[in-house]
Amino acid sequence: TIHSLGTRIRPRLRTRKLPPCSLAGMGFVPDTSVAVGVPKQRQRYSMKHCERRRRSTSLSITTLYTKHNTCTRSFSLQSPPQSCVGGGPIRYSPLPLSINTSSYRQQRRGIFSSFSDDSSSNTASIPFDPLQQSSATVLKQPKEDLSELEQKLQQALQQYADYMETMTIDDDPNNNHELLAQDFGYEEKIEALQEVYMDLGYWSDALGIEQTKALLYLEEGTEEYADSIHAQGKLWLRQQEFGNSKALYEQALEFFETSNNPVQVGHVLISLAGWYYFQNQLDVAMEHLHKAEPLLDSNSPLLVKCLDNQGLVHRLWGDYHAALDKYQQALQVVDPVKEEETRHALLMHLGDMYQAIEEPQEALQVYHDLVQEMEEKGEGGDNNSNSAIKGMQGVLWHNIATIHVDFGDYEMALDEFDRAIQLKTEMGGANHPEVAKTWNSLGVLHAGALRQLPKARECFQHALMIARINADDPSTDEDVMHILQNISHIEQQLNDDDNDNDND
Numbered sequence: 001t002i003h004s005l006g007t008r009i010r011p012r013l014r015t016r017k018l019p020p021c022s023l024a025g026m027g028f029v030p031d032t033s034v035a036v037g038v039p040k041q042r043q044r045y046s047m048k049h050c051e052r053r054r055r056s057t058s059l060s061i062t063t064l065y066t067k068h069n070t071c072t073r074s075f076s077l078q079s080p081p082q083s084c085v086g087g088g089p090i091r092y093s094p095l096p097l098s099i100n101t102s103s104y105r106q107q108r109r110g111i112f113s114s115f116s117d118d119s120s121s122n123t124a125s126i127p128f129d130p131l132q133q134s135s136a137t138v139l140k141q142p143k144e145d146l147s148e149l150e151q152k153l154q155q156a157l158q159q160y161a162d163y164m165e166t167m168t169i170d171d172d173p174n175n176n177h178e179l180l181a182q183d184f185g186y187e188e189k190i191e192a193l194q195e196v197y198m199d200l201g202y203w204s205d206a207l208g209i210e211q212t213k214a215l216l217y218l219e220e221g222t223e224e225y226a227d228s229i230h231a232q233g234k235l236w237l238r239q240q241e242f243g244n245s246k247a248l249y250e251q252a253l254e255f256f257e258t259s260n261n262p263v264q265v266g267h268v269l270i271s272l273a274g275w276y277y278f279q280n281q282l283d284v285a286m287e288h289l290h291k292a293e294p295l296l297d298s299n300s301p302l303l304v305k306c307l308d309n310q311g312l313v314h315r316l317w318g319d320y321h322a323a324l325d326k327y328q329q330a331l332q333v334v335d336p337v338k339e340e341e342t343r344h345a346l347l348m349h350l351g352d353m354y355q356a357i358e359e360p361q362e363a364l365q366v367y368h369d370l371v372q373e374m375e376e377k378g379e380g381g382d383n384n385s386n387s388a389i390k391g392m393q394g395v396l397w398h399n400i401a402t403i404h405v406d407f408g409d410y411e412m413a414l415d416e417f418d419r420a421i422q423l424k425t426e427m428g429g430a431n432h433p434e435v436a437k438t439w440n441s442l443g444v445l446h447a448g449a450l451r452q453l454p455k456a457r458e459c460f461q462h463a464l465m466i467a468r469i470n471a472d473d474p475s476t477d478e479d480v481m482h483i484l485q486n487i488s489h490i491e492q493q494l495n496d497d498d499n500d501n502d503n504d
Helices: 043-053 102-112 134-140 148-166 173-181 184-200 203-217 223-238 242-258 262-278 282-295 300-317 320-333 340-356 360-380 383-407 410-428 433-447 453-470 478-503
Strands: 065-068 071-074
Touching: 134 148, 148 184, 173 203, 184 203, 203 223, 223 242, 223 262, 242 262, 262 282, 262 300, 282 300, 300 320, 300 340, 320 340, 340 360, 340 383, 360 383, 383 410, 383 433, 410 433, 433 453, 433 478, 453 478
Parallel strands: none
Antiparallel strands: 065 071
């Protein structure tokens, strides 16, 4: 038996226990959008904050996926490898960055020493200091060694450090809290840092800044403060701190229920549903989604997210017709212009469900239409959007090739798998796990229908090298084990063929 990565290959797609997963997250990606709230009297930034709060709340669906049990674990193709959830790049030193300016060190001590830290609290009692975090070692890295996002972090940190050097410190350390709270420049610098932290997936650092904003700028008992508590819960969940996350969700939910804000109640209910999802309590997650749905009629992005997540739960239950219905409902609500990426994700889920209910022609039509749409958009887009589109196209061509294998159109499938490898490589690099999946599927085709065993072995060896690079522990990684079994199976067949030839 030849194995795909994480799923045993059988003659027909319909025999798989779960349908293929096209994109990262499949819904229920923890909502990490940070509601950047300030007191209403601070009108200078209010429009910017409101606009950020309206931004899409899910992870970018341009990321490809890696298998993680029955769902997927996503990571940004543009981000460096992560040593842990919310941690910095592996090459970073865990030691805090030291600043060599003595006057600057004295100012920092004056600003940050006037607060006492209470580690038992979910909210900060001292301002977050970006320059004392391990991620700040990016300042010591040569620019040419950094990714585009790391360069943005380096720039934001340098601007923050330069600004802090110019601050005038009061002789009375007790006045420093008020100093930071009234300093618009300080707020701008930490918000710029938080945005880069979010893009890089540095959840702990992003949380520190969100807690600082709540401490300095927000008043307890206001909607802005409850928004921040909700955002902190999301960032705790990203670090798998489930106790802190749920406590903050429930605190935000209680406030919004009391203040009669149904949309925000629905928003927090979606977050709580995600929390129960990660606890594998799908029944409870669905209950929260059903409660949220009627509250979100006036907010289409959140309603789409709610319907999408209901589709995911039905999908994991094996109720593919119900999942298909939820995805179709979400597509009727989604704004095709403002939420284009979300619409693309929903269409890919729709194609997956058509395959699962044994309607491959419908799936093929959805995939082909989406590929054509992306090709047209890619011609006029910028480099970043074109790169993201290529990654999604790579997944689509892989899915199209899989259907053509089932139809017996092997030569067409070969071309489509090759195209998928090229597009995935252009997006994520030759050693991305998604590239390994397509190499493995190509090997399955050569080993099975085409009976080209040497070529199949070559494909499996490509997949094995990539899987080992990305495995936490290659000796126990499931993908590595499956590919090794595939190679062993091919070697056995080749040996048997050689013995038969010798006997002849």
